[in-house]
Amino acid sequence: MDVKAKLYLVSGEGEKFMGIGVLWLLQQIEESGSLRAAAGSMGISYSKAYNMVKNLEHQIGVPVIERKRGGADHEGSSLTRFGQQFVVLYDEFQTEAKRRLVEPFDVFSREFQALLSEFAHTDKE
Numbered sequence: 001m002d003v004k005a006k007l008y009l010v011s012g013e014g015e016k017f018m019g020i021g022v023l024w025l026l027q028q029i030e031e032s033g034s035l036r037a038a039a040g041s042m043g044i045s046y047s048k049a050y051n052m053v054k055n056l057e058h059q060i061g062v063p064v065i066e067r068k069r070g071g072a073d074h075e076g077s078s079l080t081r082f083g084q085q086f087v088v089l090y091d092e093f094q095t096e097a098k099r100r101l102v103e104p105f106d107v108f109s110r111e112f113q114a115l116l117s118e119f120a121h122t123d124k125e
Helices: 020-032 035-042 046-060 081-100 102-123
Strands: 016-018 065-067 077-079
Touching: 016 020, 016 046, 020 035, 020 046, 020 077, 020 081, 035 046, 077 081, 081 102
Parallel strands: none
Antiparallel strands: 065 077
16 A cells, blocks of 8 residues: 655635646756647647646746747747746655655554454454
8 A cells, every 4th residue: 555645736716726747847848948849748738738837827927938939940938937946846845745745654554554453353253
């Protein structure tokens, strides 16, 4: 048995706007220099990727990607300085939050196994 946690930032209305998928998308944008390429590498549509970024920017009120026009492909995106720092901050947060689940889960797991042993023995009688 193991534990898996999914962390999201949610608006006051309970709408998810930041999670591991958005983090990966932002990291791919930074790596590839393109929202379209980032979406393709993640196997999601450009419109879905665009809406993920648009929703994030709407919720936090600060641009996280800079859209560029020009060049051979007439497209390109990069993270703003805020976006770069936000990616690092969020990644550190979600990594640390998940790491901190290990100890309480270990305690739960031991106590759960003891409980199972106690009741498995009683139920067989």
